[in-house]
Amino acid sequence: MRPVRSSRSAPGNRGPALPVTLRADVLASFVVFLVALPLCVGIAVASGVPAELGLVTGIVGGLVVGVLPGSSLQVSGPAAGLTVLVHEAVDTYGLAALGAVTVLAGLLQIGLGLLHLGRWFRAISLAVVQGMLAGIGLVIVLGQVYALADTAQPSGGVRKIAELPSLARSVASGGAPLTAFLVGAGTIAVLVLWPRLPGRFRVVPAPLAAVALSTAVVAVGDLNVAKVRVSGLLDAVDVPGTAAFGALGGLAAVGTVLAFALIASAESLFSAAAVDRMHDGPRTDYDKELLAQGVGNTVSGALGALPLTAVIVRSAANVQAGARTSASRVLHGVWLLLFAALLPGVLSVIPLTALAGVLVHAGGKLIPVKDLAPLWREHRGEALVLAATATCVLVTNLFEGVLFGLLLSVVKTAWDTSRLHIEVHTLTGGRLLATVTGNATFLRLPRILEQLESLPRDRPIELDLTGLRHLDHACRTALDGWAARHSVSGTEPVRVRLPTAL
Template identity: 70%
Template sequence: MASLSSLTSRLSPLRKPGVLRRDVLASFVVFLVALPLCVGVAVASGVPAELGLITGIVGGLLVGLLPGSSLQVSGPAAGLTVLVFEAVQEFGLGALGAIVLISGLLQLLLGAWRFGRWFRAISVAVVQGMLAGIGLVLVLGQVYALADEAQPAGGLAKIAGLPGLFVDVVAGGTALTAFVLGAATIAVLVVWPNLPAKARMVPGPLVAVGLATGAAVLLNLDVARVEVQGLLAAVNPPGLSDFGGLGFAVVGTILAFTLIASAESLFSAAAVDRMHDGPRTDYDKELMAQGIGNTVCGALGALPLTAVIVRSAANVQAGARTSLSRVLHGVWLLLFAALLPFVIGVIPLAALAGVLVHAGMKLVPLKEIVPLWRTHRGDAVILGVTTVTIVVGNLFEGVVLGLLLSVCKSAWETSHIQVGVRELTGGRLVVAITGNATFLRLPRILDQLEALPQNRPIELDLTALRHLDHACQVALETWSQRHNDADTVPVRMVPPRAEDPSSKAAV
């Protein structure tokens, strides 16, 4: 009853004049944007094209009805293409559904435990590095698909194979024909945003794929096309053997699916909230909605689902006011897949590869790297390390390394310490240590203390410390004892204020 009343309240704006019409029109725009992307992401992931449509349908018909964010749209995302491709290659298509289903259940638990808001605390540098790494790996893989050639496994192998790919394209034949078709698709996508507003009413990806498909059909080009097997035939629910065959090696993949799908969805929600003045996103409910969607997608053996900023932005810009637009976009995807599946079979793979190369390049924050280096070099390093690790290693290792570097950077920056020395009458020295005394700053503290003269009385004043960790406390006590043993002049330590629980130290 509560969920029904929530849905009713979210759809109540439809009673206002013109809102229903705008939502219906917006749903068509989102459908036209989502269609080539659903098919393209599936093909690039190494799975049947229909599985991308199934994920898009679930994102519209199911997630679209759930509370969380009212205007962002869910479906298969280019950001997960690399991870899905690697999972299918390593564990098989049958295991994909089991992996997605378990990831969905983890998202449900995280949402129920109110972890949704905490995903916003992930360093922006890690997120940008993750997206940049995904984008580069996606581009490196789809460059081979532009020429109708199989992509090598692994980022380094993709880079090493580029000279051979260049030779094949220059040599002519099918590789050159497909490459020209894919390059023309990219050219349309690059030029499209600069055209007049009336022309841009039709989404660029649909136009680019439509023109490439038309050229392939009219000129009878010898290029590879999408294979179609029907919506129901593509459904492949995981069996007990698929779950039983998952070993410890799959844990990293499941965690990567969960982390990246959740982070991408919630970052998208934050971006969409800035684009409209309607109801704000409930991050915990949105995380649970994504979890429900992925659980269902996994049960159907489909691709993982996330909220996608491209479709969400198109939804807002088309004038949507309620969640009806995203639900209807799922209806249009279902009708298309059920009534016009043969249309998918005439789409050239090179055209879809062109769409994904363009999408992959947009994931790389080229314009932000130089300003970031000038203002926050530590974050720029984290971005670069995360990106390179993903390209040469894998997604999970890159994200984990980026998070660890972010934690280390934050710990270093917050452990500011100042050591001040002043001389009093009688030659007594007062050494005042202020800030946060942690093990990260211990070498600097000890260097300055050991440089003090040993033949004068010293008072070590710790009252201004905001934090004194155990390592620093032990080191200061040891230095004090050693100093006293070496000379008859004593060292007196004034402990931190007792009222600050974080800096208590019995000295």
């Protein structure tokens, strides 16, 4: 992408650069709108809420977040990464409480932004983030593969896996499930093959092309597949009342709000870091971006809509389409609003299986299949954290999976930093010198004691700890205990040399 140009006149130009910039932003906004439209609708349907709420969330992402400072080129809206969490919240607390959860999550994000904590989200282990996204991708794929066949998906990742043979038998038996599955599979095939077509075809974004072609096939063939239900934009908006907030008094609800806020924040700020690498314009202010996302979620929740995040698919489309300023993301919200107001009936002809195909493809892209083998060869511990996080997200839920991944990452880091080396040398007179270097923490305590306790008791021993960079309380106490025991049973007391800093 070329650098963002100044609005001043360049030598030799007849007029200011502003019209050029505006034209680029308008064209980019149409591309982002065409990418966002099927994703907004598909994510809403997959989350178990009316399709119109996905459009409302996309509109807020454009018109509200788009005008706020933070990141100038990334685009916000409903995210596939929150689909699982939203579905669980709707199942647990009801659709009416979804807006309340989103409002509270938005207010929490605003608080985090005001406390200047946005930059700290960049300190989260990349393996945990990739594991979280991989787990979300697995849950989306396993859930939406049932929607491909117009079949209700079972709850829980384990049941989704266990009932796959039953789904396969249902599809193989023919009839409506097979018809729907073929339409959905065709949608995925278009998404996979579309980037390989000549450039004149790729002017139309792949998700829009795939959904449009599947819709045309269903219409021409008069196929019996389920379609999106439409009730109208204003009918879908449901401002949460006191009863909706009152339903969130339990500890589990607090965990849900925290999960919404933290995961949406992390996804948005990691997306910002990725988008910044794609252009040479202004860099993201992470605290301001977190504030903008919080305001967006507060407004979206006040309308009873979905939580929003910055979305890398739309943001990448915006940059690649030549956007210069934040006007492109604001205008994409305008086009979504006009579509929802003037052409809502178009949604009712879209097959659900086509939207499921879009989400299966999106979920699959969240799983870093190509990165796993190199990561395993070069950073085996990081690969284990990634796999464990993804597995935990799949078998439990998103919040618990991420917490487990963070805990595992902390333990791994502590283990890596507590590297320890013990050497035993024989000095003149038969005296043994045990030298311990590195970081002595409780994680390495079993190894230290095993090696020291294996030393002979009939020879004088000197324990040199001056090479330690860190000696925690557990190790200090254990080493003092070992020295006392060895001194009683040995030929003479153990001499211990400690570093002056410790």
